[in-house]
Amino acid sequence: MILKDLKQITVIGLGLLGSSASLAVLRSFPKIKVSGYTHRVATRRKARQLSVATEIFDDMALSVSNSDIVILATPIRTFEGIFEEIAPALAKGCIVTDVGSTKAPVHRWAAKRLPKTVHYVGSHPIAGSEKRGVEFARDDLFYRAACIITTTKNTNHSAVRTLKNFWSELGCTVTLMSPQKHDKIFADISHLPHVAATALINASDKETMKFAGRGFIDTSRIASGPANIWTDVLMTNTTNIDRGIGRIIRELTKLQKAIKGKNEKQIQKLLEQARAKRAALIRDKINKKELI
C-alpha cells in the first residue's frame, strides 16, 4: 500500500501521544478519516469537543473496521488484550502498530493474537512531554522527533515501507531495527535514567531536598513521569533494565571506593571520562540538529 491510497486510520488511546498522532494525521493527510477510540467516557467527550479525530467511537472493534492503519497508544500491557479484541474486526492487509516504549513483548503478543491477514510493525516515536492528556494534544508533537520502527524476519516489507513513509510524513526521522536491539538501547538511554532519578529521589530526605538547586531538579526531573506508564515499561523490559542497574551500581561502587579512599587520581579520571563521553554525545546531537 502506498501513502496516497490510505483512506482511514484508527488511533486507540487518546492521551497526549494518541491524540497528537491523530491531529498530526489530520494535518498531514487532509483526505484521510481518523477514527479515535478511548475507553473513558470523559476522555471521549473531551476528544469530541476538541475534534482531535474525524469520529470518536464508543466501541473499539467498530473503530478499527475498514482502517488501513491502526495505532495503539494505550499503556503497553493493555496491548495483548486489545489485539485480541480487535482481531476479528481488522480488515485484510491492515497495518497494526503501537507507540509503546518496549517492543520485544509486543511483537510476541501480535504474533499470538493478530490474524495472519494483517501486518504488525512496531513503532516508537520518541516524542512526549511532561504534560498528559488529550487537552495537550499538538499536531506538531512529532516534528523532528526520532521514530524507531521495529521489524523481525517475519515482518511484511511493504507494511514497513508504508509505515516508514507514514511517520516521515508526520515529521519523524525513522530508523529501523530489531525489537531486541530497540529494547536494549532504550533500557540504557530511557528506562535506566528513570530508575536512576527515582533512586536519587528515594534516597533523599524531604527536609534536605528543600535546599535543592537546579542541578538536583534537572537530574531528578524524569522521576515525575506517570507511575502507571513507567511500571508498564519496567515490567516489559526487565532483563535489560536489571543488567543496566547492575552496570550503574558497579560505576557507583567504583566512585564510592575512590572517594572513600581519597584516591584523587581515580576520582578525576572517572569524572573526566563522564565529561568527555557527555561532550561527545552533545557534539553528536548538535551535528545532527537533534537538540531542540
Place this chain on the structure above:
Amino acid sequence: MILKDLKQITVIGLGLLGSSASLAVLRSFPKIKVSGYTHRVATRRKARQLSVATEIFDDMALSVSNSDIVILATPIRTFEGIFEEIAPALAKGCIVTDVGSTKAPVHRWAAKRLPKTVHYVGSHPIAGSEKRGVEFARDDLFYRAACIITTTKNTNHSAVRTLKNFWSELGCTVTLMSPQKHDKIFADISHLPHVAATALINASDKETMKFAGRGFIDTSRIASGPANIWTDVLMTNTTNIDRGIGRIIRELTKLQKAIKGKNEKQIQKLLEQARAKRAALIRDKINKKELI
C-alpha cells in the same frame, strides 16, 4: 562593622563566581573599592580589560591589605595555602570568607592558618552556570540565589551579621547553619546527583547514547561540570558522599529486585514514592519562588 562602613573588599580567584561577586559588589556598593587577584597572568589581563574589579593585583598578599572582607573563590583545596599566604597581610578585624561547596574542612583550615585578629565565616552562594571564566561574569549572578553562611560556636557574631547583610545586599536569601549540617545537606542535593550523573554516563555505551533524548540529556547534564572543581568537592566531603552513595545503591538494589522479580506492586510503589516526593519538592520551590 556595619555595611556602610565597608571601604574595601578583595576577591581572590576571578573565575565566574569570583568575578561575578566582584561585579555585584561594584553594582551594590558604588563607593567600595574591590581588589581582585588571580594567579594566572592571562586571566589578570582579561579581568583588567573587562574592568571586573577596581584594581587587579599581581600579588595576593598586596591585594588583601586594608580589606574589610576577603572572599576566596578558587578551588577548595587551595584555601589552606591561601590562608597561610595572606595571614600576615590581613588587617585586624578583617572578615575572611569563601564561596566553596564544602565547609567543614575550610573552618578547620581557617582555625589553623588565620590569625586570631581576623574572623573567618563560611559562605556558600548557590549560584553558577555551566559557563566558566571571567568573560561570563554577571553582576546579577547572585540575584535570588540562596546563600548558606556557616558558623561554629567560635564564630564572631558581628562578622556573621555583616556578612549576612553583605550577601543579602548582593541579592541572596541567606540561611545560617553549622558547616557539618551544610556538608551533609550538600552531599545529598548537589554532590550525590553529580556522582549519580557521572555513573549513569560511565555505565552507558557510546553508540547507544546516540539515541539519547531529552530525558537522558537532562539527567546527565551536571556530569559535564569541570572535573578539577568536582574532584575538589568530592575529596573534601568524603564521609557524607560515601554514605549517600550507599543509600542510592540500596534504592537501586530495591528497584532492581522488584524489576527482576516482576513485582508490579513494589515497582509502582517505588515510582509513586519518588513522584510524590518530587512533586512536594517542586511545590515547595514554587511557593518560595525559588524556581527560575
